[in-house]
Structures are given as C-alpha cells and as structure tokens.
Amino acid sequence: MALLEVRGLTKRFLGVTAVDRVDLTVEPGELVSLIGPNGSGKTTLFNCVTGYLGADGGRVLVRGRDLTNAPPHRVARLGVARTFQQVSVFPRLTALENLLVFLQQHQEESVLARLVRAPGVRRLEAAAIERARRLLDLVGLDAKAGLPAGSLSYGQRKLLAFAGALMPDPDLLLLDEPAAAVNPTMINQMKEHILGLHRQGKTVLLVEHNMDVVMDISQRVVVLDHGQKIAEGTPEAIRRDPRVIEAYFGR
Amino acid sequence: MRRVGWLALGVLVAAVPWLVAAAVPRQQRYVLHVLIFTALFAALALSYDLVVGHVGSLSLAHPAFFGVGAYTAAILATTARWPFVADVAAAVVAAALVAGLVGVPLFRLAEHAFAVGTLGLGLVASVVANNWVEVTRGPLCITGIPKPKLAGFAITTLPAYYWLALAALAGVALLYRGLTTFRLGRAFHAVRDNEPLAGAAAINPLKYRMLAFTIAAGLAGGIGALYVHYLSVMCPEEMTVALTVNLLVIVFLGGVGSLRGVLVGAVLFTALPEVLRLAPTWRLVIYGALLLLVVIRSPGGLESLLRRAPAR
Secondary structure, eight states: OOSEEEEEEEEEETTEEEEEEEEEEEOTTOEEEEEOSTTSSHHHHHHHHTTSSOOSEEEEEETTEEOTTOOHHHHHHTTEEEOOSSOOOOTTSBHHHHHHHHHHTTSOOOHHHHHTTOHHHHHHHHHHHHHHHHHHHHTTOGGGTTSBGGGSOHHHHHHHHHHHHHTTOOSEEEEEOTTTTSOHHHHHHHHHHHHHHHHTTOEEEEEOOOHHHHHHHOSEEEEEETTEEEEEEOHHHHHHOHHHHHHHHOO | OHHHHHHHHHHHHHTHHHHHHHHOGGGHHHHHHHHHHHHHHHHHHHHHHIIIIISOOOOOOHHHHHHHHHHHHHHHHHTSOOOHHHHHHHHHHHHHHHHHHHHHHHTTSOHHHHHHHHHHHHHHHHHHHHHOHHHHOGGGOBOOOOOOEETTEEOOSHHHHHHHHHHHHHHHHHHHHHHHSHHHHHHHHHHHHOHHHHHHTTOOHHHHHHHHHHHHHHHHHHHHHHHHHHHSOBOGGGGSTHHHHHHHHHHHHHOTTOHHHHHHHHHHHHHHHHHGGGSTTTHHHHHHHHHHHHHHHOTTOHHHHHHHSOOO
C-alpha cells in the first residue's frame, strides 16, 4: 500500500486554481521531490496534504486512511511530519524544549498524569530528552540546547525545525524548501541529512528549488506547473523532458 | 537551601497577623483587610495569567467568571443555605461550565476579535447581574452571606480569613505551577508562540486553549465565592469590566507568564494604592505616574528587573 496517496486534489483561491486535479503517490522508503516554477502550487499542495488548507476536491490518503481535510494536529498524530518554508520554531522555548514538544503529543498520557508528573510520564520525558539531545547533536546544535530558539541564527533555526520534525520518528516527512536561503556548506549538510534519512528507510517528500539538490538526491521527481502535474520520472528523464524545460524557460 | 528559604517565607507570611498586631495595633484590622484583598487578587491574577500569559489569548471576560462564581455562592449560601464548601465547589463548577460553553465559539475569533468577543461577554454578564433582579437582586445586592464554616471552625475573625485567603492563594499558585511547567506548560507555550507549528507538533490548539480557559474560569469562580463570603455582600459593581483593568495592570506590570511576576504585581498594585492614601489628593496621580514609569523603564514587567539582577 502506498504511504501517501493524493487523488485528484484541487484547491482554488478566488477562481484561481492553485492545485488542479493532482495525483501523487509516495511508496514507503521513497525519496520524492516536488518541483515547479514559483506559484506552481507546490506549497499549496503541501498545505492541503497536512491539513493547513481545506481541499476543494480530491482525496488525501495516508496508508489508505482518508485524511482529506483533517486538522493539522490529526495529520501529525498519524505520523506525517512537515517543515515550513519560512523557518518556524517556538521562539520562547529553548532549543531542547522545541524538540521535546514535537514528541510529547504522540505519547498519550492524561492531563492529570502530566499535572502531577506521574512516574510513567517522567520516564517518557527522560527518554524524550535523551532523543532530543541525540538529534541536537546530529544537526550540530548540542551547544545551544538551553538557549531560546528565537535567539538562534536563521540557519540554526532551520536545522532546529528539521530536527523537530524528526523527533516523533515520522513515517512520512514533508520538507518545504530545506535548502532555501542557507549558505552552500549548510546546503550540503542538509543534503547529507536527507540522504541519511533515506538510507535509514525513511520516506521523504521534498519541495525544493535548488536543482542541484533535487537532481542529486531524488529517486523520483514530480513537476507542477500552474497547479497541474506536467511530468513525473527519474531526475535524468525530468532533466531532458521538453515540457519541463518549457515550463522553466519558456519557449 | 531553596527549600529552607521557601519555608521561612511561608512561616513569615503565615505569621503576619501577629506581626501586624505587634507593629501597628490600632491599624490591625485595616492592614489585614488590605492583605486579604491582596491575596485574593493575587490568586485571581494568577488564574487570569493562565489565559493571557500562557496560551496568549487576551481575554477580557475574567470578571464575568468571577461574578458567576460570586453570585452562585451568594445565592446558594443565602436562599438555599448550602454549606460553605459546597457553595464554593458549585461556584467553581458554574464558572468553568460557562467558560466551557462560550469558549468554543469565542476561540473561533482570532486575536483582537477574541478580545472584543470576551469584552462582550463581560459586559453582558454585568448587565445581567444588574437587571435579573429576581435572581441577583440587581443593584439592591445580595446581603447577609454567612461567614464561612470549614470543618467545624467558623471563620469569623480577620486573621482566620487571612489564613483562608492565603491557603487559597497557595493552592492556586501550586496548580498554576503544575499547569505552566513540564509537558502541559510546554504545550500551552507552543500554542501561544506559534499556533500553526503547534499543529504540526500534533497539538490541538483549541483543546489547550479551552483547558487553560476553563480552569482559569473555574478558579476565578472559586475566588469570587471566597470574596463574597468575606464581604458578606455581592453587588453587580464587583464584576464590572473595570476589574479587568486591575488584572491587566497586575499581570502585565508584574510580569506576564511568570508566577513570581504576577505575585509581585499583585502585592504592589493592590497594596500600593493603599499606601498612597497618605497623600490623598495626589494618590491616583502618583499611582498613574508609577505605572507609566514601570511601563517605560521595564516593558517586560517588574519580573524582568528581577531576572536581570545578577544574584542567583
């Protein structure tokens, strides 16, 4: 069964069809990229899949389960993690707390157990702290654990947001432009992180403008233009596809 | 060391009635009266800060919940002759219930609209209190509310009431701390800091907002009940929207989202106007000037001054 299946998804904004009957399937363990010129509907598609926008038509299925128009927290709860194009952190929580908050809601304890800090909750918390420290280590932010996330640099916040998405060990990871507006060293770092996840068998769907990154790491590329899917295939095939070249460079 | 410090502070605060009696024997009643008000206001401000400071929703409806609790207790204690503990419990439940009912539609409003919506609720509650004469007696007030009886002890003296108010404050502070730290606090703060991202972290923002809102309302209702048992009268003017202004001053000038800040704010801004009675003509002018000074010198509230102090 496909991990993510998008069927005929449509989203309109005041008569403009931002996403137009798009079909998209991601199999477990795949690394798929979604590309297209600015305004082609990539982020809108992401937002429809993760519950941030209501779809006007079509369906979104995760492991066969219908999640069309489910609210964001439900989508997340079912193992779909995402990052945002604009770096998004909780500025007044520390870097460590930023990661902890991404895991805790996946562990079902009652409000009362949390209020009185029941032993079971304390154990979960201790394990979560350990995992968070390992992830901070992975993205090179271990020294910043105790600082408010708002005080970190743009690139550091981007890495923190990435680590946050990894906290609950999601089945499907949707990354919205992880390489945008960061320096070349960090782009390489990000690339390595994503490839590392792929090697661990994680499923990743990527929106990215940086063609070097996309062509380097993707197994499959899906191209959107004016909200429609115009091509799909391996990076080599996409590079030579006349429709793609036309969409990017015009005729 | 910290424990010893807290214990010493607790003993000191609990011993205040004797200290006051020794220091200013002729003013004892007045000073205790101000301190009881301070404790109740501090507890009310803490409950308010759960919503304003921790889930970041500017509610102006807190006087309404205070009033619902106050009237529930007042009516049950007089006409129905309910015992003290039962009518306080009913006040908590009634206020939380009202919050639970109005909260869901109110939280559909974003930020400023939410503030205006809650202001509307506060005004409606005040109008109802004034005009539903059959139940609230309107401007005639509900009088003759009996002094509380707790486990066989009648709480009639001012020191006894001071200890009751202090115990209530301690209870609210403890609950406040439990709610605003660890996993619950983190979820509240995530909703406050970045609601869309909180959704991506599998947090249901509405659930946590409602949790803070209803608990805060229940606490406000309970404090309302203690308040009317103390005064033995409940009038509509006790729950006007003006009460919100006092709460906003305490919370924002004390230190929004901080237990210590709100406590400091409550002590200063409830006791200060009383101290300033020494200069009656200029009292409110000096008070206003001091508020301005705090806002200008320390926009984060007095708490941020404490935090900046190196000693720790």
